[in-house]
Amino acid sequence: MSDPARFLTALSQALSTLALYGDGHPAVARAADAAHRQLTDLQQEHAALIFTFMPDEVLFGRDLLPELERWEWSARFARGGIERLEITGPVSEDQFARFLARAASALGLTDDAGADLCQDGPDSIRFGRIRLDDADRPPVRNDPLPVATLAYSLREEQDAVGWVHQEVGAGNRIPLLEAYGVVRSLSLAMHGGQAMVLPLLQLKEFDQYTTTHSINVSVLAMALGEFLGIAPSAVRGFGLAGLLHDLGKVRIPREILSKPGRLTATERAVVEAHPADGARLILEGDEPLDLAAVVAYEHHRCHDGGGYPRLHYPRQAHQASRLVHVCDVYDALRTRRPYRDAWSSAEALEYIRERGGTEFDPAMAAAFIEMMRRWDERISLEQIA
Numbered sequence: 001m002s003d004p005a006r007f008l009t010a011l012s013q014a015l016s017t018l019a020l021y022g023d024g025h026p027a028v029a030r031a032a033d034a035a036h037r038q039l040t041d042l043q044q045e046h047a048a049l050i051f052t053f054m055p056d057e058v059l060f061g062r063d064l065l066p067e068l069e070r071w072e073w074s075a076r077f078a079r080g081g082i083e084r085l086e087i088t089g090p091v092s093e094d095q096f097a098r099f100l101a102r103a104a105s106a107l108g109l110t111d112d113a114g115a116d117l118c119q120d121g122p123d124s125i126r127f128g129r130i131r132l133d134d135a136d137r138p139p140v141r142n143d144p145l146p147v148a149t150l151a152y153s154l155r156e157e158q159d160a161v162g163w164v165h166q167e168v169g170a171g172n173r174i175p176l177l178e179a180y181g182v183v184r185s186l187s188l189a190m191h192g193g194q195a196m197v198l199p200l201l202q203l204k205e206f207d208q209y210t211t212t213h214s215i216n217v218s219v220l221a222m223a224l225g226e227f228l229g230i231a232p233s234a235v236r237g238f239g240l241a242g243l244l245h246d247l248g249k250v251r252i253p254r255e256i257l258s259k260p261g262r263l264t265a266t267e268r269a270v271v272e273a274h275p276a277d278g279a280r281l282i283l284e285g286d287e288p289l290d291l292a293a294v295v296a297y298e299h300h301r302c303h304d305g306g307g308y309p310r311l312h313y314p315r316q317a318h319q320a321s322r323l324v325h326v327c328d329v330y331d332a333l334r335t336r337r338p339y340r341d342a343w344s345s346a347e348a349l350e351y352i353r354e355r356g357g358t359e360f361d362p363a364m365a366a367a368f369i370e371m372m373r374r375w376d377e378r379i380s381l382e383q384i385a
Helices: 001-019 026-043 070-077 094-108 153-167 178-192 204-225 234-245 247-251 265-272 274-283 290-299 320-333 344-354 362-374
Strands: 049-053 058-060 084-087 125-128 198-202 380-383
Touching: 001 026, 001 049, 001 058, 001 070, 001 094, 026 049, 026 094, 049 070, 049 198, 049 234, 058 362, 094 125, 153 178, 153 247, 178 204, 178 234, 198 204, 198 344, 204 234, 204 320, 204 362, 234 290, 247 274, 265 274, 274 290, 290 320, 320 344, 320 362, 344 362
Parallel strands: 198 380
Antiparallel strands: 049 058, 049 084, 084 125
């Protein structure tokens, strides 16, 4: 077991002991001391410790802790509002004890009314929810979506995706924490009311197309995954793949992306390179996102073997690629482009129906059409200025 995982395990044991025996018991003191020693040892190797807790995964910095996959306490931390834990300096035993009391209270393990439940922990320990503007981006105004059951805006998520694309376009690694945070926020927006809502962005300026499209495909991919009964952890994986599927477009010059007329053969070759470029960018990241890389590479492959990239040995695309392909085309057709107006939902669904079995996996196309018709009233459109 790695040192970060060893510390988190000791931390969970200390919290469990505190919940069982209450403050002041010798067993609590021993468990807290053991966790504090693990923390001190870990700080000998890392100046700052940043843990991110998601329902099924734990990140240490930008690295996944595979031994803590599906760790029960990760989900408990996330549900209790402790999505991120930052330790930036030396922590005394007394400070650590105060942190344990606050964390236990936030998690509902104790009913200590005197515990400080603010998001900031004591001294050099801070904990709270993930913020998407942690990367020095300017604050944004969040107006609620026009849905009675959902007071939520996607403006911050749009800015975060735009920043991710800028970072990758500048030659930097994919900011995975922000990408994960966007997917999580989209999932929360979808499930923020009594019934699931599909919050989709309407394009106002074409310069926003790539970010708007990425968010919409992520939402549609997660919705279709849920409609098909896919496991929640896999659904979020599809959402991340949908968010990153067009990442390779950062390599396409703007004048080609926004060209109103027919592309030349050379320009078409540049556009058709974006799936391979996207897969390469994802695989070069700090974390092996194999599924997202496969989807980025395959999302323009057709069910009948057509599409691009062209394969020497035809094979069926991954299930996630077939799912994202349908979502990708639907949102692209529903969006106004420099060379055509936006299609209506009925027109886009008819296009998908007609090409089920040729361009699209017939079962996936049928499921998408059924989902959109059944959940039509759950779609919330937002236009961000």
